């Protein structure tokens with residue numbers, strides 16, 4: 344045997360994030376503004392729903408596509424919100440599970456996938472692993488949806504356009520006007536859109552619109568982890584209209600032979616979650632967003648994040664990696680932009696932290712900017 348590992352393992356470069364963790368290891372009690380999950384715990388009511396499901400014996404495999412009651416409840420919501428007639432829904436093991444199934448079902452080696460940059464890390468690495476080609480579209484400095492540039496980048500080989508609003512890492516929420524324009528472009532060229540809506544509930548100044556309202560060749564990926572602080576329960580969903588039913592069928596087939604099914608008892612908690620009002624949490628996160636923006640805007644180049652729980656801030660001095668190393672030496676954990684981008688000019692700050700830590704972090708960063 345010449346080589347133990349498959350070539351695809353070399354297509355994932357995790358060195359950027361590893362360096363951050365290596366630097367951070369020496370810190371005792373860091374101000375941690377690097378984490379992409381809520382600082383609150385799962386609401387008690389939803390914990391009880393999961394515990395009751397476990398005690399009640401719902402511990403075996405579920406259907407490959409997930410629990411019917413949960414799928415139907417999500418479908419009813421989507422059909423009210425988007426106007427799709429009877430959406431096709433499957434439950435996935437987190438949104439990451441949905442991403443993998445979507446890419447496995449769509450991408451052949453050499454296929455192109457259009458991705459606005461900055462982007463959520465997983466997209467790039469799975470597309471590369473499958474031999475696809477990421478076509479990044481620069482969205483700096485305002486991070487808005489680059490409809491014209493996307494239109495120009497579409498070729499015969501384009502298989503998919505990915506969008507993520509509210510966006511990790513920029514906090515941008517795309518307007519319905521922009522989404523409608525992208526829908527026109529994609530529809531003219533017949534290219535499907537994957538819309539990652541995991542932060543849908545965390546939109547602070549408006550309801551978050553979806554491209555699915557304008558385009559029936561949309562695959563929606565939604566999640567439960569961020570909204571209900573249950574990231575470790577690994578739950579998400581994928582939904583399409585009839586125009587993309589064959590994609591969802593293939594995703595279910597591949598789920599059957601990979602993940603097998605999403606976690607059974609937690610799907611019961613997800614049914615309860617859909618009736619749980621998280622607006623008090625969203626209000627708290629709006630306040631955290633304001634703390635960060637008002638605390639940084641006179642010293643840093645930063646635009647007001649409209650959603651998710653991140654600010655994407657220009658690093659003084661030009662190199663994000665160098666600035667982040669300095670911040671970590673001063674006890675503040677943030678992530679360099681090159682983990683989420685082909686550029687290394689910005690850093691991502693997560694305000695999914697206590698107000699106290701946010702204030703401490705802002706004080707450290709302000710000092711470093713002086």
Ligand SMILES: Cc1ncc(COP(=O)(O)O)c(C=O)c1O
Pocket residue numbers: 379436437438439440463507510511539541566567568574577578579
């Ligand atoms: C934009 C985006 N999509 C997907 C995911 C993955 O979510 P999950 O934990 O449900 O797999 C994340 C997690 O950080 C994310 O930020």
